[in-house]
Amino acid sequence: MRIDAVTIFPEYLDPLRHALLGKAIEQGILAVGVHDLRHWATDVHKSVDDSPYGGGPGMVMKPEVWGPALDCVAAGTVAQNSDLQSSLPHLDKPRHDDVEGVEKHSYDGGEESDLPLLIVPTPAGTPFTQTDAQAWSNEEHIVFACGRYEGIDQRVIDDAAQRYRVREVSIGDYVLIGGEVAVLVITEAIVRLIPGVLGNRRSHEEDSFSDGLLEGPSYTKPRTWRGLDVPEVLFSGNHALVDQWRREQALARTQAVRPELLAHADLSDADRAFLDLHLDEHLDEQGE
Numbered sequence: 001m002r003i004d005a006v007t008i009f010p011e012y013l014d015p016l017r018h019a020l021l022g023k024a025i026e027q028g029i030l031a032v033g034v035h036d037l038r039h040w041a042t043d044v045h046k047s048v049d050d051s052p053y054g055g056g057p058g059m060v061m062k063p064e065v066w067g068p069a070l071d072c073v074a075a076g077t078v079a080q081n082s083d084l085q086s087s088l089p090h091l092d093k094p095r096h097d098d099v100e101g102v103e104k105h106s107y108d109g110g111e112e113s114d115l116p117l118l119i120v121p122t123p124a125g126t127p128f129t130q131t132d133a134q135a136w137s138n139e140e141h142i143v144f145a146c147g148r149y150e151g152i153d154q155r156v157i158d159d160a161a162q163r164y165r166v167r168e169v170s171i172g173d174y175v176l177i178g179g180e181v182a183v184l185v186i187t188e189a190i191v192r193l194i195p196g197v198l199g200n201r202r203s204h205e206e207d208s209f210s211d212g213l214l215e216g217p218s219y220t221k222p223r224t225w226r227g228l229d230v231p232e233v234l235f236s237g238n239h240a241l242v243d244q245w246r247r248e249q250a251l252a253r254t255q256a257v258r259p260e261l262l263a264h265a266d267l268s269d270a271d272r273a274f275l276d277l278h279l280d281e282h283l284d285e286q287g288e
């Protein structure tokens with residue numbers, strides 16, 4: 001996979017070189033280019049924004065700068081080499097999430113296309129989800145356009161939509177200063193799903209959201225810590241019992257924290273019976 005990002009703050013995207021993403025770059029699974037939008041500015045001041053038509057606060061990013069920038073990056077014809085190098089040699093270091101003999105597999109749902117996928121992070125976009133991350137983990141080439149200030153002139157997005165596949169996405173219901181942090185978030189969610197990056201297949205099939213539920217709690221040694229005990233069932237050696245307990249913890253946490261997720265979760269009759277019982281107990285505790 002190749003990922004390019006266009007931004008006025010290239011150093012803000014430096015974390016893409018580290019840890020798991022740096023490892024993917026070293027392994028040749030991932031190439032990342034970060035490009036300074038000002039490279040495509042045409043005036044002496046290298047300006048990339050201007051005041052909004054119709055008045056109002058803030059500045060809007062200029063179409064004559066963004067248009068050529070996206071054309072160039074999407075076509076892979078950038079003059080200067082702006083590919084990131086991994087920050088650290090990782091290849092000789094085994095990681096906790098490397099598991100021998102785990103088969104590589106990719107997710108369904110990628111839209112087969114030669115056109116790059118252009119992702120425009122914006123609080124006005126559709127919510128970014130794990131389903132998007134899975135679909136986009138099959139892409140050949142993703143280009144991110146990071147807007148700042150009051151956004152990018154809408155014609156840049158409308159024009160790009162005629163040539164690329166464009167997605168305007170939000171990472172949550174709050175406002176950030178610009179799209180850079182959203183690029184870090186979305187890239188990490190996508191790249192960890194590329195076969196061979198995380199190594200351990202089970203570790204993402206049990207992720208929160210993969211089955212529509214939040215993950216329950218995890219424990220390691222010591223068995224007692226600051227007077228708190230690890231739940232007894234985890235020492236039973238009974239895998240079926242442990243699996244059932246984990247499922248119930250996931251159901252209970254989802255019901256308590258994100259009950260709206262249950263409507264779309266894949267639930268068995270046993271799950272539903274547990275939730276009914278758990279809800280009753282919950283209400284009893286509240287004296288209702």
Ligand code: 6GU
Nearest residue numbers: 121122171174176178182
């Ligand atoms: Cl993707 N961008 C910005 N600027 N703010 C956001 C966002 C994205 N998602 C939530 N808030």
